Amino acid sequence: GAVVSQHPSRVICKSGTSVKIECRSLDFQATTMFWYRQFPKQSLMLMATSNEGSKATYEQGVEKDKFLINHASLTLSTLTVTSAHPEDSSFYICSAWDTRGYEQYFGPGTRLTVT
Amino acid sequence: AQTVTQSQPEMSVQEAETVTLSCTYDTSESNYYLFWYKQPPSRQMILVIRQEAYKQQNATENRFSVNFQKAAKSFSLKISDSQLGDTAMYFCAFMKPGGTNSKLTFGKGITLSVRP
Numbered sequence: 001g002a003v004v005s006q007h008p009s010r011v012i013c014k015s016g017t018s019v020k021i022e023c024r025s026l027d028f029q030a031t032t033m034f035w036y037r038q039f040p041k042q043s044l045m046l047m048a049t050s051n052e053g054s055k056a057t058y059e060q061g062v063e064k065d066k067f068l069i070n071h072a073s074l075t076l077s078t079l080t081v082t083s084a085h086p087e088d089s090s091f092y093i094c095s096a097w098d099t100r101g102y103e104q105y106f107g108p109g110t111r112l113t114v115t
Numbered sequence: 116a117q118t119v120t121q122s123q124p125e126m127s128v129q130e131a132e133t134v135t136l137s138c139t140y141d142t143s144e145s146n147y148y149l150f151w152y153k154q155p156p157s158r159q160m161i162l163v164i165r166q167e168a169y170k171q172q173n174a175t176e177n178r179f180s181v182n183f184q185k186a187a188k189s190f191s192l193k194i195s196d197s198q199l200g201d202t203a204m205y206f207c208a209f210m211k212p213g214g215t216n217s218k219l220t221f222g223k224g225i226t227l228s229v230r231p
Contacts, residue, residue: 034218
């Protein structure tokens with residue numbers, strides 16, 4: 001199956017700083033990628049839909065100015081958590097649509113800890 | 116809006132036994148996809164099985180099979196010959212086809228433990 005990577009896998013940052021998470025489709029082009037947030041033992045919560053070359057579509061309740069998404073190419077989407085606070089600590093997962101097989105592939109996730 | 120319900124938070128099964136995970140959903144759509152995803156301790160999401168609503172035949176992938184009851188809006192996953200590597204969180208998900216912007220709606224998940 002197709003491969004989606006995320007970088008970094010873990011990041012620790014200080015409160016008030018910004019952190020960027022990359023999501024790449026390695027062997028296919030993805031016009032659409034999705035960003036999820038997951039707390040321990042809970043389900044995935046969709047944060048936003050990222051479309052190449054256009055503005056991301058955010059789910060209700062997600063602060064677009066806090067979670068900046070850029071989908072600059074067909075293989076890369078980035079999520080920047082701005083002015084991070086401890087409550088932003090979570091596991092962030094991206095997924096990408098592979099239209100060849102009509103399936104979403106998930107990245108391995110990024111664990112963000114804000115101290 | 117679609118909803119997906121997984122009412123059992125946890126289940127446990129003996130190795131080599133069979134276990135069934137339940138899932139119900141609510142939708143007014145006639146054409147849609149249903150999925151079961153596995154999330155092991157590594158937290159990598161893995162597609163287990165997919166069912167297209169217009170197909171009457173239940174999907175099967177090796178030891179994994181589903182019981183898809185469209186009228187009842189039920190989509191259960193049966194794991195046969197359970198293995199220790201099946202220990203994971205399992206999520207049922209719904210998707211209405213709509214091109215590449217199609218979103219997955221996940222249930223709350225169930226934690227499955229396989230006992231040696």
